[in-house]
Every structure is written in structure tokens, then in C-alpha cells.
Amino acid sequence: MDQFIQLTVDGLTLGSVYALIALGYTLVYGVLKLLNFAHGDVFMVGTFVGFGVLQVLGGPANPKVPIWLVITLVTLAAMAVCAALGVAIERFAYRPLRDAPRIAPLISALGVSFFLANSMQLLFGATPRNYDLFQYHTGTLYLRGLHIGGVTVPLLRIITIVAAFILMVILWFLVNKTRTGKAMRATSFDREAAAMMGIDIDRVIVFTFILGSALAGAAGVMFSLRVPTNVSIGFIAGLKGFIAAVIGGIGSIPGAMAGGLILGFLESYIQGYVHGAHIPDGTQWSDLYVFSVLIALMLFRHQGLFGRPDIRKV
Amino acid sequence: MSDSTPHGFHSTGADGPAIGQDEWVARHADVRFLPARFAVVERRLRVVSWWAWLTLFVGLFCLFPIVETSGYVRQVAFQTVLYMLLALGLNVVVGWGGLLDLGYVAFYGIGAYAYALLDSPHYGIHLPTIVSVPVIVLIGALAGLVLGLPSWRLTGDYLAIVTLFFLQLFQTVTTNWQNVTGGPFGILNIDAFGLPGGHKLKTEHGGVFAVSYLYVALAIFVVVFVALRLLNNSRTGRAWRSLREDPLAAEAMGMPVNWLKLLAFSCGAAVAALTGTLNAALFGNVFPLNFYFITLITIYTMVILGGSGNQAGVVLGALIISPLLELLRDADKSRVLFFVALFGGLAILGRRNRRIAMVAGATLVFGFVLHAIARAIDGGWVAGQPGAGGFATFVDHWVIAPQQPARWIAPVAYIGVIVAALLCSVLRGIVRDIALVPTIYLGAFVWENVMLSKPDPARYIVLGLILIVLMVLRPNGLLGERRVEIV
Numbered sequence: 001m002d003q004f005i006q007l008t009v010d011g012l013t014l015g016s017v018y019a020l021i022a023l024g025y026t027l028v029y030g031v032l033k034l035l036n037f038a039h040g041d042v043f044m045v046g047t048f049v050g051f052g053v054l055q056v057l058g059g060p061a062n063p064k065v066p067i068w069l070v071i072t073l074v075t076l077a078a079m080a081v082c083a084a085l086g087v088a089i090e091r092f093a094y095r096p097l098r099d100a101p102r103i104a105p106l107i108s109a110l111g112v113s114f115f116l117a118n119s120m121q122l123l124f125g126a127t128p129r130n131y132d133l134f135q136y137h138t139g140t141l142y143l144r145g146l147h148i149g150g151v152t153v154p155l156l157r158i159i160t161i162v163a164a165f166i167l168m169v170i171l172w173f174l175v176n177k178t179r180t181g182k183a184m185r186a187t188s189f190d191r192e193a194a195a196m197m198g199i200d201i202d203r204v205i206v207f208t209f210i211l212g213s214a215l216a217g218a219a220g221v222m223f224s225l226r227v228p229t230n231v232s233i234g235f236i237a238g239l240k241g242f243i244a245a246v247i248g249g250i251g252s253i254p255g256a257m258a259g260g261l262i263l264g265f266l267e268s269y270i271q272g273y274v275h276g277a278h279i280p281d282g283t284q285w286s287d288l289y290v291f292s293v294l295i296a297l298m299l300f301r302h303q304g305l306f307g308r309p310d311i312r313k314v
Numbered sequence: 315m316s317d318s319t320p321h322g323f324h325s326t327g328a329d330g331p332a333i334g335q336d337e338w339v340a341r342h343a344d345v346r347f348l349p350a351r352f353a354v355v356e357r358r359l360r361v362v363s364w365w366a367w368l369t370l371f372v373g374l375f376c377l378f379p380i381v382e383t384s385g386y387v388r389q390v391a392f393q394t395v396l397y398m399l400l401a402l403g404l405n406v407v408v409g410w411g412g413l414l415d416l417g418y419v420a421f422y423g424i425g426a427y428a429y430a431l432l433d434s435p436h437y438g439i440h441l442p443t444i445v446s447v448p449v450i451v452l453i454g455a456l457a458g459l460v461l462g463l464p465s466w467r468l469t470g471d472y473l474a475i476v477t478l479f480f481l482q483l484f485q486t487v488t489t490n491w492q493n494v495t496g497g498p499f500g501i502l503n504i505d506a507f508g509l510p511g512g513h514k515l516k517t518e519h520g521g522v523f524a525v526s527y528l529y530v531a532l533a534i535f536v537v538v539f540v541a542l543r544l545l546n547n548s549r550t551g552r553a554w555r556s557l558r559e560d561p562l563a564a565e566a567m568g569m570p571v572n573w574l575k576l577l578a579f580s581c582g583a584a585v586a587a588l589t590g591t592l593n594a595a596l597f598g599n600v601f602p603l604n605f606y607f608i609t610l611i612t613i614y615t616m617v618i619l620g621g622s623g624n625q626a627g628v629v630l631g632a633l634i635i636s637p638l639l640e641l642l643r644d645a646d647k648s649r650v651l652f653f654v655a656l657f658g659g660l661a662i663l664g665r666r667n668r669r670i671a672m673v674a675g676a677t678l679v680f681g682f683v684l685h686a687i688a689r690a691i692d693g694g695w696v697a698g699q700p701g702a703g704g705f706a707t708f709v710d711h712w713v714i715a716p717q718q719p720a721r722w723i724a725p726v727a728y729i730g731v732i733v734a735a736l737l738c739s740v741l742r743g744i745v746r747d748i749a750l751v752p753t754i755y756l757g758a759f760v761w762e763n764v765m766l767s768k769p770d771p772a773r774y775i776v777l778g779l780i781l782i783v784l785m786v787l788r789p790n791g792l793l794g795e796r797r798v799e800i801v
Contacts, residue, residue, distance in 0.1 A: 035471035092736055096786045102470050103414050104789050107618060110416075111781030114611050114774060122764065122771040123725045235607065239482060242475060288486050291479045298476050299464055 002150045007272040008265070013157050013226060015264020016164030020219035021241025022248065022256035023171060024212030030188040030251040031208045033102075034094065037109035040238015041116035042085055042213050046078040046220025047229035048120060051129045053077040061135040071159065071221075078217035086213025087206055095202075113234070120231040130228040160222045167218055168257055171211065175253060180207055188251065236287075243294045249307020258305065266290065356793070364543065367626070372536055376529065385522035392523070392596065394636040395531040396589050401616045401628040402538055403585030408614075409623035409794075410546060411578030412558030414470070416610065417461055417477035420484035421454050421583040423605030425590020427488065427495060428453050430600045433505040436496070443508040447591050454587020455580045462579030466572045469561070481610065488602040500601035507595045517596055527596045534592065538585055543625060545581070554578060558623075608774060612639070615777050618784055621794020630792060635777070642773035645766045649709060652761050656754070669747055676751045681712040684755070688714045713755075713762045724764045731756045 021043055028036045053074045058064040065073070093112050097105040133156060145155040175181040180203075186194040187204045195201050223229065223237070244263045248255025270286045297304070359367075375395075379388055400422060407415040432439055432446045441449075464476045488495045495501065507515040507530065516524050545551055556564040557574050565571045594600050612635065620631025641647045657674065664671030688695040696710075697717040716723070734753040738746055765772035784791065 033471075035475065088736065092739070093782050093786065097789075100785075100789060103408075103412070104785050106414060106471060106474055107614065108782055108785035110611065110614065111778045111785065113778075114607070115778030115782065118771040118774040118778060119728070122768055122775060123728055239479070246475075288483065288490075291483050291486070295464070295476055295479055295483075298472060299467060302468060302472055 003272060005148050005151045005153075007268045009151070009153050009157055011265035011268030012261070013160050013222075013264070014268060015261035016161050017219045017223045017226070017260075018240055018244040018263050019257045019260025020164055020167065020215045020222070021237060022244035022260045023168070023253065024216045025242055025245040026248075026250055026253060026256040027184075027208050027212040029245070031184060031191075031205055032094070032098075034105050035109065035242070036212075037106065037238065038089055038093075038112040038116060039212070039216060040236070040241065041113045041120075041234035042082050042089070043216040043220045043223070043237050043241070044229070044231065044234030045085055045116060045120065046082045046217035047224045047233065048124060048129065048220075048231075049081045049217065050074045050078040050221040050224055051131060051229065054131060059135070060132050075163070075218050075221045078221045079214040080217070082217030082220070083210045083214040086209040086216075090206060090209040095205075113238070117231060117234055124231065126231055128228040128230040129224070131224045133225055156225055160225060163218070164222060167215060171215070172253065174211065180204070184208060240290070243290065246294065246302070246304055247297060249304030252304070252306040255304055255306030263290070266293070364626070365540075368536065368539060371629075372532055375532055379525040379528060385518070388525060388528060389523040390637060390640045392528045392531055393640075394632060395528065395535055396593060397613065397616060397632040397636045398629050399531070399535055399538060399589040399592075400586060400613045401620070401632045402535075402542060402625065403582045403589070404613050404617050405622060405625060405628045406542060406585070407578050407582040408617060409628070410551065410554040410558060411575060412554075412561075413465055413575060413578060414474040415461075415477050415579065415582065416474050417480035417484070418582060418586060418613065419605045419610045420461075420481045421457060421586035422590045422593070422609070423484055423488065423600075423602075424457050424583075425450050425454050425587030426594040426600045426605065427501070427590075428587070429591040429594040430501040430504045431494070433595075434501055435503055436501050440505060442510075443595075444510065447588070450591050451584050451588050454590075455584040457587070458580035458583025459576050461583070462576040465575040465579065481606070485602055485606055488605075495602070498602060500599050502599045504594050504598045504600070506598070515595075517598065527592070531592055534588065538588070539625065539629075542581070542585075546625075550574070550577065611774070611777055611781070615781050615784075617791075618789075619780060619791050621791030624791075624793045627791055627793030635780075639773050639777070642776060643769045645769070646706075648766055648769065648772075649706070649762065653709065653758070656758065673747050673750050673754075677754045678712075680751050681755050681758070685712055685714055694718075709762065713758050715759075715763055719763060727756060727760050728764055731760045 021039065024039050024042075025036060028034060028039070054060065054070065057070050057073065060067075060070070063070045089112055093108045094105050097108055144152075145158065146153040175184060183194070183199045183204050184207065186197070186199055187201060191201060194204075219241075220229070223233075240263065241260075244259040245256050246259070247262055248257070248259030250256075267286055267290055270289050274286070274289070375391070378391060382388060382391075400418075403421075404415070404418050407413050407418065428450045429446060431437060432441045432450070433443070434440075461477060461480050465473050468476060489498055491497070505514065506517050507527075509515060515526050515530070517527065518524050546554070553564070553569050553574050556567070556569060557571055557578075561571055564574075590605075593604075616631035616635045617628045618631070619635060620629065621627030638651075641651050660670060660674035660677075664674050685696060694717050696714055731753065734749070734756060738749050738753050741749055765775070
């Protein structure tokens with residue numbers, strides 16, 4: 001039972017990170033019908049920005065400002081830089097290709113992803129960066145927390161989950177209750193018709209990239225509060241985020257949230273319960289299960305749980 | 315060697331795609347879009363038929379080892395032939411079939427690993443080459459069929475991602491299934507190719523790369539090239555093109571679309587698997603990371619640079635990219651390459667465009683002046699130059715190179731040059747020309763101080779840049795046909 005609670009909390013944390021990444025995929029896909037391969041690497045840049053700001057603020061053990069402010073500032077900085085990065089990528093790598101054959105922006109996205117990962121390696125090397133989570137304010141955030149049964153749920157985990165939840169609520173509000181959100185939904189529904197109705201498509205797309213990339217930045221910080229980060233993390237994180245988006249139905253916002261959580265639980269339980277799924281040296285067979293599930297899902301229900309089947313008009 | 319088959323749709327060039335344009339008009343518009351000289355050369359080249367070009371090319375390649383005796387250079391040549399083969403295979407799927415296959419390298423890996431398992435002390439099996447290679451090609455083709463199956467239901471991005479997951483699966487399995495694949499430590503001591511008489515084709519003579527493998531690879535290249543060429547000029551090839559241009563219309567016209575997709579995947583995979591055996595037999599070892607994202611991007615860059623859909627083009631792409639990646643490994647060659655490319659490019663563009671010529675001149679002056687100022691203020695700012703020699707001397711007097719650069723310099727300069735270059739692409743007119751001067755100089759500074767010391771990320775950054783810039787400026791590559799999505 002204790003193990004179950006432990007795994008559930010772990011799955012919830014992991015799942016909220018995946019959900020945030022998946023939201024970025026889903027938003028961009030919804031508006032542009034483009035699979036943004038570079039999204040995982042934007043996330044990776046976010047983890048590094050967070051690390052940099054954390055060092056500037058004096059590190060987790062003896063920060064110059066209160067610890068809650070440290071976490072807020074780190075997250076906001078990562079979100080801001082990622083948003084700027086996302087806008088730049090859209091402007092220079094995707095916008096010139098908006099009317100090209102669909103294969104073109106995909107290849108461009110591959111190039112961007114490769115470029116970002118290697119640029120980060122050039123500048124900061126391949127060594128892992130650790131946020132030193134046990135050190136947070138000399139351990140308070142990690143060692144204290146809720147006690148459920150025999151399990152301690154660290155305060156840091158709770159903060160992560162709550163923050164992810166708050167971000168999702170904000171996103172829901174932006175998409176459903178504001179004018180820009182309405183424009184986004186319209187663009188997603190039918191780009192040409194939306195343009196004819198006087199919606200500034202370019203602005204909507206830029207806004208979408210800002211939202212998606214900022215969420216990736218936040219996800220980056222939350223991810224690194226769990227495990228150390230390195231420059232090659234973007235590829236796998238991107239794939240996982242994409243899986244989450246597909247599970248929920250790509251293009252659907254609640255779908256991405258649900259998909260992220262499902263994937264988080266799935267991975268956590270597989271690692272915990274399936275024999276040999278987690279080999280101590282860090283290589284994970286659990287990925288094999290996750291990817292197999294995804295390939296099967298793509299083949300038999302690629303519209304996902306919440307998505308609509310796409311109907312081709314001839 | 316360019317395609318003699320009917321051309322697809324062309325656009326009016328710089329203004330982007332055109333819808334439903336007349337083919338003849340479009341082709342002429344496209345010719346106008348190219349630099350005039352390039353189009354003339356291309357038309358002249360087309361007069362001679364493709365097999366004559368192939369013979370000439372392979373003949374020259376065969377003579378190459380006679381001229382060049384360095385084992386290292388010969389090995390680079392061998393690798394280039396491998397890349398040419400891989401590019402040919404990928405061209406079938408991406409260029410002809412129009413299917414974005416991101417799992418392509420997995421087949422390369424499957425070929426290499428299959429050869430490693432069938433011909434090595436790992437299991438003690440030593441099949442004769444004459445048996446194992448055809449079997450492996452068959453295995454590759456079958457694997458291609460299996461991966462092609464999702465293409466029945468999925469298209470575009472979804473297909474791309476499923477194939478990418480396939481690559482990831484391959485990677486996970488080869489890294490983790492230690493009993494069979496040796497895990498991250500790979501399989502070592504793989505047999506060389508065997509001759510019918512029981513001899514082994516030696517991989518080296520006295521520590522120097524054996525040329526025989528280069529010839530074997532070239533022979534395979536010729537066979538593959540001709541086979542694919544004939545296939546493309548056949549009914550199947552035409553059907554593939556119709557599939558690429560519009561799957562829905564092709565299906566409506568009674569094409570067996572699903573089987574065509576499988577055939578494309580399978581042909582590509584078979585070529586990749588065949589190349590994999592060559593790789594394993596020569597190098598004698600296989601590791602999971604040899605068959606991963608980096609290789610995938612490399613092959614894609616070759617295909618896109620050369621012009622996807624054009625056999626001669628993708629071979630040209632491999633011929634450019636593969637040696638380029640080798641040159642970028644070495645700091646001295648890398649430096650020469652950068653400055654030759656930079657000023658050579660400016661000089662060629664400047665011959666027809668006086669503004670660019672002025673930008674080039676201004677950059678040169680700017681560099682010398684800045685260097686002199688920096689030297690006058692603090693000698694340490696320019697003391698970080700390695701070596702001497704003709705070219706290094708110029709660089710030494712032109713680019714600022716701090717002896718012990720502060721840690722913040724590299725990220726700031728690198729990000730700065732990217733931002734500056736992006737801004738330059740937005741600006742127009744005289745403002746851009748002025749902005750270009752410091753940008754180019756900053757680029758040289760970054761190359762000299764940040765990128766030269768770390769060749770591995772640096773050369774992959776170059777690859778990524780080539781890919782992005784190509785897609786934005788010239789998605790049809792050097793020799794490819796410009797294609798238009800028909801709405």
C-alpha cells in the first residue's frame with residue numbers, strides 16, 4: 001500500500017510535467033497542424049535557464065531571497081526565455097514554410113531540434129546539472145511534507161503538482177474566456193475561414209507559441225526539481241510529451257492534461273510493479289512499454305481519447 | 315545524371331507556391347529563379363545520359379585511392395560511399411514515395427546488428443558472406459514492410475512520429491538487451507567479408523585501410539543506383555510519384571496505394587540493411603549509438619541538400635556533407651574551411667552585387683581596426699591564437715581571440731551572433747548592409763573562439779543550420795524539383 005501511494009505521488013508529479021509539455025504540442029498542433037519537434041528542446045533550454053537563475057540567486061542551500069521567491073523567479077525566468085525562444089523559432093523556422101508541402105516544416109523542425117540540443121552542448125557541455133533538491137532551504141522543502149500512511153510526500157512534490165494545476169487553469173481561462181483565446185479556437189477550427197473573418201492569424205500563432213513554450217519552460221523547472229537535467233534530455237522529454245498529447249487526442253487541451261497524467265501513472269506503475277522494468281544502472285525498459293503502447297494506440301485510435309477523428313474532404 | 319522522368323509542378327520561385335500552374339510555365343519560371351549560370355550548366359549536363367555520368371563518376375572514384383595513399387582519407391572515402399548508399403535508400407522513401415520515414419537509421423542498425431550476430435564470435439556463428447548478406451537484405455526488407463504497415467492508416471506527421479518511435483524502440487532494445495546485443499558495449503570482433511575460396515577480405519594492410527572495401531562498396535553502390543534508377547523509370551516509379559503528389563487522387567485512379575507505400579519502405583530498408591553489413595564488416599564492431607538521431611539527421615541533410623527525389627542530387631549531397639563533417643573535426647582545417655567559405659561566398663556574390671562586395675570589404679577593414687584597437691588596449695585580448703602558417707597568420711591579425719576568455723563570453727557571443735543574424739534577415743536595404751558587417755565579424759569570432767575547440771557539437775550545429783536554412787530558402791535542394799502542395 002505504501003508503495004502504491006509512493007508510486008501514485010510520483011506518477012502525479014511526472015504526469016503533471018508531461019501534461020505541461022503535451023499542452024505545448026497540442027496548442028501548436030491545433031493551430032498550425034504542425035508537429036513541433038523542437039518543443040522538447042525548448043523544454044531542455046528551460047531546465048538550463050532555471051539552473052542558471054538558481055545559481056545567480058545563490059543556489060538552493062543559502063539563497064539570497066526567500067525560498068518561495070527563488071522557485072517563483074526560477075520558473076518565471078524559464079517561462080520567459082522559453083516563450084522568447086518559441087517566438088523566434090516560429091518566426092524564422094516555421095513561418096516561411098507555412099504554405100510549403102507539409103513535409104517541409106517537419107524537416108525544418110528536426111533541424112531546429114538538432115541545432116538547439118547541440119548549441120546547448122557547445123555552450124554548457126554534456127555534464128548533468130543538478131538543482132540539488134535535497135538542499136532546498138537545507139532540506140525543509142524535501143524532507144518535510146504530508147504524511148499519508150507510512151509515506152512522506154515531500155512539500156516540493158506538492159508545490160510542483162499545485163503549480164502545474166494552476167498553470168493549466170490559467171491556460172484554460174486564456175483559451176476559453178478571452179478574445180485571443182476565441183481567435184485561437186477559431187484558427188484551430190479553420191484557419192482560412194478565421195483569416196477571412198478578420199482574425200490576425202500571425203498574431204494568434206505567435207500567441208500560441210508563447211503559451212506553449214512558456215508551459216514547456218515551467219515544465220522544465222518542475223522536471224529538474226525531480227531529477228538532474230542534461231542537454232540531451234529534450235529528445236526523450238519531447239517524445240513523452242508527444243505521447244501524452246496523442247493519448248489525450250492531439251489538438252484537445254483537456255486531452256493533453258489527461259494524457260499527461262495517464263502517461264505519468266503508467267510509467268510510474270510500470271517502473272514500480274513490472275519485474276525488471278527498472279534496472280538500477282538507469283537504463284529503463286519502461287520506455288519500451290510506453291513506446292509500444294503508443295504505437296498500438298496510434299494504429300488503432302490515433303485520434304486519442306478526447307480527439308475527434310479527422311475527416312478528409314476531397 | 316538528372317532525372318529524365320516527367321517533372322512535377324514548379325512554383326514561380328521566390329514568391330512561394332503556385333496553385334494549379336501550367337507545368338511548362340512553371341518550369342521556365344523556376345529556371346529563371348535559379349542563378350542563370352547554374353541553370354545553363356544544369357541543362358548542358360542533362361545532354362549526356364545518366365549512365366555515362368555514373369560511369370565517369372565511379373571511374374574517377376576508383377582512381378581516387380591511387381592518387382591518395384593516406385589510410386585515413388581512404389576511410390573517409392569509404393564512409394562517403396556508405397552515406398551515398400544510405401542517401402539513395404532514403405531517397406526512395408522520402409523523395410519518391412513522399413513518406414517521412416524517421417526510423418530509417420534503425421534499418422541501417424538492423425543490417426549491421428544482423429551481420430554482427432550472424433558473422434562473429436558473439437554466438438560463434440560464421441555464415442559465409444554470400445549467404446549472410448542476402449539473408450540480411452531480406453531481413454531488412456521484411457522489417458521495412460513491418461514498419462511500412464502503419465502507413466496504411468497514418469499519414470504525414472503521425473507516420474513520422476511512429477517511425478521515430480520505431481527508431482527509439484530499436485535504440486532501447488539494443489542498449490538494454492545485453493545478452494543479445496551486448497548493450498552499450500556493442501559487439502566486437504565481427505568477421506570481415508569472406509571470399510568464396512575461404513579467404514577473408516582484409517580490412518587493413520599493415521595498419522592502413524584496405525582499398526578493397528572501397529571497391530566493394532562502390533560496386534554495391536553501382537548496383538543499387540542502377541537498380542533503383544530502373545525501378546524509378548518503371549511503372550512502379552511513376553506510381554510512386556503519383557502517390558507522392560496526391561495519395562488520394564492516386565487511389566482514385568486505381569493505384570494500389572498501400573502496396574506502393576510498403577514497397578517504398580521496403581526498398582529503402584533493404585538498401586539501408588545492405589549498407590549496415592558493409593559498415594559492420596569493415597569496422598568490425600557495432601554500437602547502439604552509431605544508429606541514432608545524429609546519423610538520421612546527417613542522412614536527411616544529405617538528401618535535402620542534394621535535392622530529394624533526384625538520385626544524382628542525393629549522391630551529391632552525400633559527397634558534400636560527409637567530407638565536410640570530417641573536415642570540421644580538425645581545428646586547423648575547420649578554420650580554413652570557414653574563412654574560405656565566408657570570403658569565397660562573399661566574393662562570388664559580390665561579383666554580381668556591388669553592395670555585397672562593399673560589405674565584404676567593410677568587414678575586412680572592420681576586423682583589422684577592431685583587432686588593432688583591442689591590441690592597443692590590452693595585449694591579452696589578442697594573444698589566444700594557436701599556431702602559425704599562411705592562413706593562421708591572417709586570422710591572427712584579424713580576429714580577436716582572448717587568451718583566457720571569461721566564462722560568460724562564449725554564451726553571450728554565441729547567442730549574440732544568432733540574434734544578430736536573425737535580425738539581419740529581417741532588415742532591408744542599407745541598414746542591413748551596415749548590420750551585416752559586425753554580424754559577420756562576430757560570427758568569425760564565435761567560430762574561432764567558441765566552436766573550434768569543440769568540434770563535435772560544432773559540426774552538428776552546422777548540420778542543423780544547413781537543414782533549417784535550406785528548408786527556408788531552397789527546399790528543393792541543389793538539384794531537386796521544386797514541389798507545390800496542390801490545394
